[in-house]
Amino acid sequence: MRRAEKNRKFITKLDMVKSLSKVYQLYLTDELPLGNVHILLDDFLWGWTEYNGKHKGCKWWSDRAYEQYANREKNKTKGLIHDHVVPRNVIRHEVLEMLYNKCSNEDLYKFLEENLIGCVITKEEDNMLRNLGLRDVLGSSLNSDTVWNRYETAKISITKVIW
Numbered sequence: 001m002r003r004a005e006k007n008r009k010f011i012t013k014l015d016m017v018k019s020l021s022k023v024y025q026l027y028l029t030d031e032l033p034l035g036n037v038h039i040l041l042d043d044f045l046w047g048w049t050e051y052n053g054k055h056k057g058c059k060w061w062s063d064r065a066y067e068q069y070a071n072r073e074k075n076k077t078k079g080l081i082h083d084h085v086v087p088r089n090v091i092r093h094e095v096l097e098m099l100y101n102k103c104s105n106e107d108l109y110k111f112l113e114e115n116l117i118g119c120v121i122t123k124e125e126d127n128m129l130r131n132l133g134l135r136d137v138l139g140s141s142l143n144s145d146t147v148w149n150r151y152e153t154a155k156i157s158i159t160k161v162i163w
Helices: 013-028 034-049 063-071 088-100 105-115 123-131 149-153
Strands: 060-062 080-084 118-122 158-160
Touching: 013 034, 013 088, 013 105, 034 080, 034 088, 060 063, 063 080, 063 118, 063 123, 063 158, 080 123, 088 105, 118 123
Parallel strands: 060 118
Antiparallel strands: 060 158, 080 118
């Protein structure tokens, strides 16, 4: 969900990174439990991909999802899912490893910007990913060539939408 700048919960992506780094540092010094890191990280995993909107405003759409959205007059988002292109479990693991290895805020921001991508897909496409065993795993090692691996394996074609 897009949080407007006037919303009391609004936070920039850079501030998400800074907050996450700070909370992780507080965990390392026993000032906060690890659960706080996970709570913040889980919220940011959604907030980052929905930064410009969960559906309308999202940059990436499957062709089928966008066609469905464009051709409906009412309930335009019914049956549509905001998916994380790289599953959250993969991102979560990588981020925690980066924080453990004392990455810079700039490196963490770059990683999230390159890998924490939202894409609107249909419920049927979500089921295809699940049936292929790719709902919560990438199906390969994460690098710049494998970000879209699950979608390529499931033969889900993607469109970049300019709002």
